[in-house]
Amino acid sequence: MIGESLGTSGWRGRPYRVVGVNRSEISDLAHTRHPIASPLSNETVDRLLALAVTGQRSVLDLGCGDGTWLLRALRREPTLTAVGVDVSGAGFDRVLEQANREGLGERLQLVHADVREWRTTEKFDVVLSIGAAYAFGGLLPTLAAADEHLHPDGQLLLGDCIWEQAPSEQTLALLGAATDDYCDLSTTVQAVDSAGWVPVEGHVSTLQEWDSYEWSWTGSLARWALDHPDHPDSQQVMTASVEHRRAWLGGYRGTLGFLTMLLRRSTLNAAPLR
Numbered sequence: 001m002i003g004e005s006l007g008t009s010g011w012r013g014r015p016y017r018v019v020g021v022n023r024s025e026i027s028d029l030a031h032t033r034h035p036i037a038s039p040l041s042n043e044t045v046d047r048l049l050a051l052a053v054t055g056q057r058s059v060l061d062l063g064c065g066d067g068t069w070l071l072r073a074l075r076r077e078p079t080l081t082a083v084g085v086d087v088s089g090a091g092f093d094r095v096l097e098q099a100n101r102e103g104l105g106e107r108l109q110l111v112h113a114d115v116r117e118w119r120t121t122e123k124f125d126v127v128l129s130i131g132a133a134y135a136f137g138g139l140l141p142t143l144a145a146a147d148e149h150l151h152p153d154g155q156l157l158l159g160d161c162i163w164e165q166a167p168s169e170q171t172l173a174l175l176g177a178a179t180d181d182y183c184d185l186s187t188t189v190q191a192v193d194s195a196g197w198v199p200v201e202g203h204v205s206t207l208q209e210w211d212s213y214e215w216s217w218t219g220s221l222a223r224w225a226l227d228h229p230d231h232p233d234s235q236q237v238m239t240a241s242v243e244h245r246r247a248w249l250g251g252y253r254g255t256l257g258f259l260t261m262l263l264r265r266s267t268l269n270a271a272p273l274r
């Protein structure tokens with residue numbers, strides 16, 4: 001099952017030093033018990049999806065992972081159609097099969113493509129992009145990319161990392177990140193605001209959501225490695241789990257945050273009244 005390339009830290013695509021494990025497959029494995037590949041609880045995903053897609057006709061997910069966000073969106077809205085784009089494609093078959101079993105398959109299209117190159121003439125009521133801003137080169141390019149695909153009065157559900165506190169050199173090294181990869185909460189929201197978008201809802205992932213996600217990520221890999229001791233890749237899968245756990249517990253836990261915002265465009269002048 002495991003191919004050849006670099007492993008990945010999963011939710012933000014930073015390459016591991018473990019060589020020989022296919023990044024899509026290891027990420028798919030790591031998300032066995034937490035199909036949403038972002039530090040968000042089931043309850044939060046439900047709440048954000050209800051706000052984003054209720055009463056809407058079409059949704060596009062840029063960097064859709066296996067398509068779970070869209071499957072959940074389709075369950076909520078009987079006339080919604082959904083398109084997801086991801087460069088990985090890992091888990092597409094599984095999610096499409098599930099959609100077909102539930103009679104939702106005709107409304108779901110999952111496209112195996114690079115979001116930077118994928119184009120369509122269709123405009124969507126809702127665009128999702130959760131945990132995939134690194135694919136576009138950061139928050140502002142992601143806003144610009146989403147803008148191209150959105151109806152003028154559409155809304156964007158965007159999730160990206162923030163710094164909960166200033167990262168130490170050790171944390172940056174463990175993450176393979178730079179300080180200016182992200183900003184704190186206030187600066188991030190200001191940047192979004194300056195780009196002409198208004199947050200109409202927002203959620204900062206709790207430490208419990210992060211911990212649940214990371215335990216699930218590292219635990220799923222460890223469990224697979226322990227259950228397949230004779231598999232040629234079991235040692236590398238276990239190493240991926242241990243390295244990820246070290247980076248999390250020895251570095252970014254409590255420092256790296258995750259902000260999800262429901263955004264609409266505005267032409268109103270938001271200057272404070274005097």
Ligand SMILES: C[S@@+](CC[C@H](N)C(=O)[O-])C[C@H]1O[C@@H](n2cnc3c(N)ncnc32)[C@H](O)[C@@H]1O
Nearest residue numbers: 011036037063065086087088114115131132135
């Ligand atoms: C952290 S995961 C988030 C997945 C999904 N949005 C979720 O929350 O479950 C980031 C996703 O972005 C995808 N991705 C990264 N670079 C991409 C690119 N250039 N084009 C399309 N997808 C990309 C990865 O394959 C991965 O599935």
